[in-house]
Amino acid sequence: MNEIxxxxxxxxxxxxxxxxxxxxFGLNEGEVLALLGENGAGKSTLIKMIGGVLKSDSGRIVLGGKEYQFHSAYDAMCMGVGVVYQELSIVGSISIAENIFMNRQPVSLLNQIRWKNLYLETDQLLKKFNLEFNPKMLAKNLSIENQQMLEILKAISANPKVLCLDEPTSSLTEKGIKLLFENIYKLKKEGLSFIYITHKLAEVFEIADRVMVMRDGRHIDTKAKKHVTENDLISMMVGREIKDLYGSGSDKHIVENKPFFKVEKFSKKGCFEDINFSLKKGEILGFYGLIGAGRTDLALTIFGYYQCDKGKIFINGKESKIHSPADAINNGISYLTEDRIKLGLYLRSTIKDNVIAPSLKNFRRLIDIIDKKKIDRYAEHLKNEYRILTPSINQxxxxxxxxxxxxxxxSTWLGIKPHVIILDEPTRGIDVGARSEIYEKIRQYSAQGKGVIVISSDLPEIIGLCDRVLVMRQGKITGEVSRKDFSEETIISYAAGIDPNSKRVVKSEQY
Ligand SMILES: Nc1ncnc2c1ncn2[C@@H]1O[C@H](COP(=O)(O)OP(=O)(O)OP(=O)(O)O)[C@@H](O)[C@H]1O
Ligand SMILES: [Mg+2]
Structure with a gap:
């Protein structure tokens, strides 16, 4: 086989x-090499060096028998190496076409952009990958899923020989993943080679030819997919076996039987309508649904980031008026966003400045003097408890x-110990070992008499972790399933608008 x-x-x-x-390591023509490893194992750093955005301290990259030094991502792209990074780089305020052909737009002899060609070429590319969008549409109007697709398309449009994908499916739904895999199969046949980073082991067994595992920056081993099992991979990655990923959630009892948190007749035009549900102390309540079902909009409205048109929130029988996230936090409600980069973190700030952000007033000594020692103690404690792997809280x-x-x-949001926490896709990008620890943390948290709401598109996660699930479709709750009746089929049926009992289509007129 030809090594590319x-x-x-x-x-x-x-x-x-x-x-x-x-x-x-080497990558063969037309193969998919899956790259696995725990959080912080060095996967992204490795492909950043291959893709020209990071300079290596030492070592060589050999392409087609010749050694190369890439000085930029553009350099690497010109030599046929494309990378789709873990963090999206789409510019929202320009069109899909301008994003795809950024820095290499078709131009006339006078160096003017040939807009017609730009749109035409983008249109052809979109059609080739079965995506139906107007090339002139602003990128910010695409969902995260489609922005991720756009990112992949942008890399493919440069006709690479090697394409590195860093957790490409972390913001994709089942449908998006299927479309991506169909395109990978197609491109493989055309001779394109892939380095595919993922934390989802099922994907490895579907798409990869070989699997390479890294740990603590080192290459542990590379094996043909047919020679490894899921457990082999986990042991290679984590150095131990994980027997029960979701732990002992199934037999956890609910502390109190009476609901303490209630959402009544919640409606917001174009997002969700007539949402009613309640939560008990000690309960982990799942929200399942397809993209666009309205779960994140609902959560952001409960959190006061959006305002509802109608509806009330009650905590311990008393109505809570929530008009802003600050109101929500003061009422003991927190929300962990699904989009850590855009909405969740102050990226240019340190770990300690991030974790104290929702509870600054707790770190005041005399009127306006900040208690720096208390901050350090708190941040150190969270760093250790959540095993945030980095040398210092000042990183x-x-x-x-x-x-x-x-x-x-x-750790930022669980750290302030809210009465109700809404976790939107909490384990996105988390490795399999750390996942089991995080599930344990969530379970311990609920067992302290707190209410936990988990929004997740990962059905095994919903089934493994939750006590009860509400299913949303097109802005409405279409089904409720208790743990004793959990089955993938039932939950998916509700999400698809089919009543699993009668197998009849559930009426769900648009809001
Ligand atoms: N720019 C940087 N400055 C300092 N440390 C860095 C930088 N980039 C990465 N690191 C560190 O290098 C190590 C490897 O990080 P890397 O992002 O490659 O991990 P990863 O395998 O991609 O993990 P994940 O699965 O969490 O994405 C980590 O300890 C990380 O904190
Ligand atoms: Mg990474």
């Missing part, structure tokens, strides 16, 4: 961290690996 790229002894250090330690969040950023966000 070879990496030899690539090494990269950051202050206090050996992120990639003499990693060598900027932008320098953390994706999964460790997610742990920082989780």
């Amino acid at each position: 790229i070879r990496v030899e002894d690539l090494t990269k250090t950051f202050p206090g961290v050996l992120a990639v330690d003499k990693v060598s 900027k969040v932008m320098n953390l690996s994706g999964g460790n950023q997610q742990k920082c966000l989780l």
